[in-house]
Amino acid sequence: xxxxxxxxxxxxxxxxxxxxxxxxSTGYIYLQKQHRPEKKWTLVWKDDFNSPNxxxxxxxxxxxxxxxxxxxxxxxxDCFRMDSGYVYLRGIRNPDPASDPRPFITGGIYTKGxxxxxxxxxxxxxxLECATGSWPAMWMLAEQNKYGAYPKNGEIDIxxxxxxxxxxYQTTHSYYTLNLKQTNNPPHSGTAAFNRDGFNTFGIKWFxxxxxxxxxxKETFTYPxxxxxxxxxxxxxxxxxxxxxxxxxxxxxxxxxxxxxxxQMIVDWVKVYQ
Numbered sequence: 001x002x003x004x005x006x007x008x009x010x011x012x013x014x015x016x017x018x019x020x021x022x023x024x025s026t027g028y029i030y031l032q033k034q035h036r037p038e039k040k041w042t043l044v045w046k047d048d049f050n051s052p053n054x055x056x057x058x059x060x061x062x063x064x065x066x067x068x069x070x071x072x073x074x075x076x077x078d079c080f081r082m083d084s085g086y087v088y089l090r091g092i093r094n095p096d097p098a099s100d101p102r103p104f105i106t107g108g109i110y111t112k113g114x115x116x117x118x119x120x121x122x123x124x125x126x127x128l129e130c131a132t133g134s135w136p137a138m139w140m141l142a143e144q145n146k147y148g149a150y151p152k153n154g155e156i157d158i159x160x161x162x163x164x165x166x167x168x169y170q171t172t173h174s175y176y177t178l179n180l181k182q183t184n185n186p187p188h189s190g191t192a193a194f195n196r197d198g199f200n201t202f203g204i205k206w207f208x209x210x211x212x213x214x215x216x217x218k219e220t221f222t223y224p225x226x227x228x229x230x231x232x233x234x235x236x237x238x239x240x241x242x243x244x245x246x247x248x249x250x251x252x253x254x255x256x257x258x259x260x261x262x263x264q265m266i267v268d269w270v271k272v273y274q
Contacts, residue, residue, distance in 0.1 A: 020044075021274040022117070029143060029239045032119035032274040041121050041273035048269045049087045054080065058115060062108035062243065068250030069137070072106045079107030079246075085268065089246040091134060092262040104261060108245025116143035116239040120274035122158070123203035123214075124244065124267065130164045130196065131263035133256030135247035137161075138202055140240040147235050151178045154235035156211060159202040162253045167191045168202070170213040172223045175232040185229065190221030199268060211236060242270070 021042045022030040030044055047058055054061070061075040078095055081088035089107040094100055128136050137160045142153035155173040162169075171189040176182050183189070192215045194200045205212040205219075213221040225234040246265045249256045 022120075025239070028113075028115050030115075030117040030120070030272070030274060031239065032117070036119070036274060043271060044120070044274050045115055045117070045272040046270060048085060049082060049267065050085050052082055054082060054087065054109065058111060059109040060112060060114065062110055062245055068252070069135075069245070069247050070108075071250075072102060072104055072248050073108055073245065074100070074102075074105035076105055076107075079105055087267045089136075089244065089265045089267065090262050091131070091246045091248045091256075091264070093258055104248055104256060104258060106246050106248050108243065108247070110243040110245075111241045112141075112143070112243075113241075115272075116241040117272055117274065118237075118239040119206050119208060120272055121203065121205045122242070122270070122272045123201050124158065124270050125199055125201045126244075126268060127199045127266040128161050128194075128196070129263045129265065130161075131257065131260035132163055133249045133253055133260075134263045135160065135162060135250060135253040136245070136265040137247055138242075138244050140242055142235070143239040143241045146238045147175075147232070151175050152232065152235060153238070156204065156206075156236070156240060158204055158213070159215075164196075166193060166196050168194050168215065170221050172211065172236075174235050176230055180230060180232065182229070182233065186224055186226055188223060192218075192220035199266075206236070208237065244270070 021036050022032050022044055025031055062073045064073045078092055079090050091106040094102055094105050124138050138158040140156040147153050151173055152175045157171040160169045169191055177188045194215050201216050203214045210222055210224040212219050
């Protein structure tokens, strides 16, 4: 009986391993197996944010940088809050200007070096608060340097929101769109309406030949891989990691009104399927 149980367990484990829709590279990069579009999606990675603290095996707090998007990023505890199954990424007035001269700071998290995937479906359920100069974003960058310095490896913007608008922006950026200025062959960006006062689910379905953007399960914009153009049009054949951040200010969104802070992006869950 014991031998039967052990052999049965081994068979079950082998069956489970064989049914995985992905292979693992370097332990944390999920590479979708071929011919998956003909099969049902399988959940491969998620975070429900039910723990009292951020899961640092999955996420890192985004440090400050020099670009528009990260110049106010901070690892300060006041920019983050975990409560009742949500993570709050906050844009706040700087509580310690003596040690940090920036007038406001913001919170963001990413999976760089901890989780990345190539092809599949990602969905993120979140509520976007509004303020003048608020710029919450969910986006993806290449985990590995396959083609060279940015923007040659591409960028996938699952969702960006500005100020008090009733729409979100969904975009791809690359050397092809930014340097060669090929923004309409094919169109690289679209907008979509969303419920500004409640939770929404933002996502993409990413295939070897197209990226399909979604809001609340509805397909809103598609960026296809096309032939007969510069090869830099499609750098999306490599693993990408995820960034979720509450940004503030910059040349696109405009100036920040400090009187309207704090502002938050409240994230319920993240799910990745292959």
